[in-house]
Amino acid sequence: MLVMSLFGLVTCAAPSGPSATPDPLATPVMPANPSLVDHGREVYYYHCMPCHGDRGQGLTDEWRAVWSDDHQNCWARGCHAGRSGDAGFPIPRKVPSVAGVPGALARFATPDDLFDYLRSTQPPQEPGRLGDAEYRALAAFLLRLNGRSTVAPLAGVHAILAAIALLAGILFAKRLLSGRAPRPGAGPTTSWASPEGGRGP
Numbered sequence: 453m454l455v456m457s458l459f460g461l462v463t464c465a466a467p468s469g470p471s472a473t474p475d476p477l478a479t480p481v482m483p484a485n486p487s488l489v490d491h492g493r494e495v496y497y498y499h500c501m502p503c504h505g506d507r508g509q510g511l512t513d514e515w516r517a518v519w520s521d522d523h524q525n526c527w528a529r530g531c532h533a534g535r536s537g538d539a540g541f542p543i544p545r546k547v548p549s550v551a552g553v554p555g556a557l558a559r560f561a562t563p564d565d566l567f568d569y570l571r572s573t574q575p576p577q578e579p580g581r582l583g584d585a586e587y588r589a590l591a592a593f594l595l596r597l598n599g600r601s602t603v604a605p606l607a608g609v610h611a612i613l614a615a616i617a618l619l620a621g622i623l624f625a626k627r628l629l630s631g632r633a634p635r636p637g638a639g640p641t642t643s644w645a646s647p648e649g650g651r652g653p
């Protein structure tokens with residue numbers, strides 16, 4: 453009996469095929485050695501996802517439908533209606549998508565730009581409530597969510613410049629060395645040179 457009811461439970465809860473998506477409300481699991489992006493994912497889950505969605509889509513109808521019935525109409529619920537003296541805060545009617553649409557976060561050119569914006573404005577009900585480390589992690593996570601690099605483009609430029617400088621150095625050193633090497637016909641040290649090259653008429 454127990455086995456049967458367990459079986460029923462499992463079949464109900466089991467994903468219905470290979471295309472089933474993971475539960476968007478499931479707590480993120482941290483890997484053994486979490487990266488900045490992993491930290492950001494976790495902070496996002498607790499502080500940003502309710503408004504911005506599990507994929508950064510914003511407070512869409514589709515995203516609200518993920519919540520239990522009594523949490524779906526954020527605006528009608530007393531706790532988010534923003535009554536005076538209420539600890540709750542009004543939920544914005546429009547919450548922009550922060551990923552998954554063309555041009556999302558394009559106005560933030562660097563991770564620092566995004567970090568500054570997040571620290572001074574998010575979450576809107578209490579900007580600056582998180583620590584700098586959290587805002588850095590969030591910036592990295594959001595950029596990664598948009599398929600962008602999590603390091604400043606300048607760092608990339610510096611790396612390229614350093615590579616060019618290294619290459620130039622190697623070429624220069626090679627020239628110096630080859631300049632020093634005895635060349636056929638170049639002077640008295642060329643006793644081993646071929647007759648054609650070494651001894652002119």
Ligand code: HEC
Nearest residue numbers: 499500503543544546547548550557570574575576577590
């Ligand atoms: C209460 C809902 C709410 C929460 C929670 C929230 N945001 Fe927002 N977020 C908004 C709204 C509303 C805006 C639009 C603000 C505006 O246009 O001035 C916004 C704007 C943004 C933007 C700018 C998007 C753009 O392209 O202009 C980013 C990035 C962002 N939020 C990230 C976050 C992060 C990271 C967190 C978690 C710390 C967070 N938000 C928490 C509601 C929320």
